[in-house]
Amino acid sequence: MPIKMIVGLQYGDEGKGRATHYEAKNASIVIRATGGSNAGHTVVANGKKYDMHLLPSAIIRPEVLSMIGPGVVADVKVLAEEIQKMRDAGVKVEKDNFVVSERTHVTLPHHKELDRLYEMLKENKVGTTGRGVGPTYEEKTRRTNIRMYDLFLEPNILKEKIAENLKVYNILVEAINKLIEEGIYQEEKFPIITAEEEYEYCMKYKGVIKEFIVDIYPILNKAIEKNELIIIEGAQSFWLDNDHGDYPMTTSSHPNASGTASGAGIGPTLIKEVIGVIKAYTSRVGNGPFITEQDNDIGNSIREWGHEYGTTTGRPRRIGWLDLVMVKHTKNTSGLTSLCVNHLDTIGKLDKILVCIGYKYKNQDINYVPIDKENCKPIYKELKGGWNTQNATTFEELPKEAKDYIQFIEEYTGVPVKYIGVGADEKRTIIREEV
Ligand code: IMP
Secondary structure: OEEEEEEEEOOOOOOHHHHHHHHHHHOOEEEEEOOOOOOOOEEEOOEEEEOOOOOOOHHHHHOEEEEEEOOOEEHHHHHHHHHHHHHHHHOOOOOOEEEEEEOEEEEEEHHHHHOOOOOHHHHOOOOOOOOOHHHHHHHHHOOOOOOOHHHOOOHHHHHHHHHHHHHEEEEEEEHHHHHHHHOHHHHHHOOOOOOHHHHHHHHHHHHHHHHHOHHHHHHHHHHOOOOEEEEEEEEEEEEHOOOOOOOOOOOOOOOOOOHOOOOOOOOOOHEEEEEEEEEEEEEOOOOOOOOOOOOOHHHHHHHHHOOOOOOOOOEEEEEEEEEEEHHHHHHHHHOEEEEEOOOHHOOOOOOOEEEEEEEEEOOOOEOOOOOOOOHEEEEEEEEEOOOOOOOOOOOOOOOOOHHHHHHHHHHHHHOOOEEEEEOOHHHHOEEEEOO
C-alpha cells in the first residue's frame, strides 16, 4: 500500500478534507503534519457538517487512526475543546483512534497576544488568523517553546521552562505598553503573563488530552512495515508556504509537499502519491497579492454560491478566477501525481468563465510566477460555463463544458484530475479511478 499525501495548491480552504476523508476509507493512519488551529477543515458527511481546526478530518472515521504529527503546533485549549465537541456530536475520539506526537509544540495564551502585537506593529499587515500560530513557530525556532512531552514533567521543571519561554514576551510587552500609554499605538494593552498562569492553562486542558500523547514513530514504523495505507493530510497551502509562497504574506510553516512530509516524519521516497487540491476558482483570506482577484459582482456571487467565509475567523474570502500559472508552478515544487478540483458546480453557474494562463510582466508575456507577483497582470482564456452538475455521478455524465473545463486544467498543468467536487456534501465527488 502506498503512502499518499494531500496538499493545497492555492491559498488554503480548497477542500482538502474532502479528498482526505475519501482516501481515508482504506487507510490505517491519517496524519496531520503542519500548521495549527489557524486551519479550518470542513467535512460534510452523513448529512452533518463538521468544522475542525486541529483534529485530522479522518476523525469521523472511527476505524482509522488519526494522528497529529510533530510539525503541527497545537493550542491545548482548542484541542481539548475540539475533542469534547466531536464527542458531544457522537464522534468517537478515543486512544485507539487518535494520537498526538509528544514532539508537537504547544500554543499558549501569550502566542495569541504576540500575534496581535506583531500585526499591530506592522505597516503591511499579514491578516493572520490571530491563533498564535506564527509566534509558536517563532519560539520553536528560538528553541524555548514547550512540547506536548513537557506537560508530563515535574511541575517545577515545567514552570521553569515556561518562564524561560515567557522572558522575551514580557520584556516586549512592558516596552510596548509604554508606547500604548504614550498614545503611539491605539491598541488595548498587552497583559504580563506569568509562568504560573500558563502552567495552569496547560494543566486545565492536560486532563482531556494526556491520554493521546505518544511517541508516534513506532506506530508509523509498524504501519509502514505492514504495508498499510497512510495518508498525510496537509494544512494551509502552497502559496502560503513560508519558503515558496507569497512571503511575507504567508503562514509560518511549510505546507508544500516536502514540508508536509517532514512535519509527518515520513521520508520523501516513501510517498507514492501527492494529490494537490484546488478550487475551480481561487480564494484567499488575509492580505497579499492576488493576481486574478475579482473584487466585484462576479467575486461576490461566487462567494455566496460557494459559501466562501473563513471556517476559523468567519472573514469573507477574497475571490478570483482560477490562476493556472500558479497551479502549474506547484507541479514540480510539490511533485504532484494528481489533482482534486473542487467547486466545479459553483463556477459552472457563470456563463462565461475566465482562466489565467499567463501574466503581463515588465512588458513581457510570461507563464511562470516571478517573486514580485504584484507586478503581474493576468492574461486570460475565456471558457464556456453555464453547466449543471446535479445529476452527474461520473466524469462522462458531466455536461460537455464542465468536462472541457477539467480537460483544460489537465492539459495546461500536465497533471491528471482524479477527484472532482460537484457539491458541498462529500458524496458529491466524482472519482476517476483510472487516473
Ligand atoms: P497565520 O497562519 O494565522 O499566521 O496567518 C497567515 C496567513 O495565512 C493569513 O493570510 C491567513 O489568513 C492565512 N491562513 C492561515 N491558515 C489558513 C487556512 O487554513 N486557510 C486559509 N488561509 C489561512
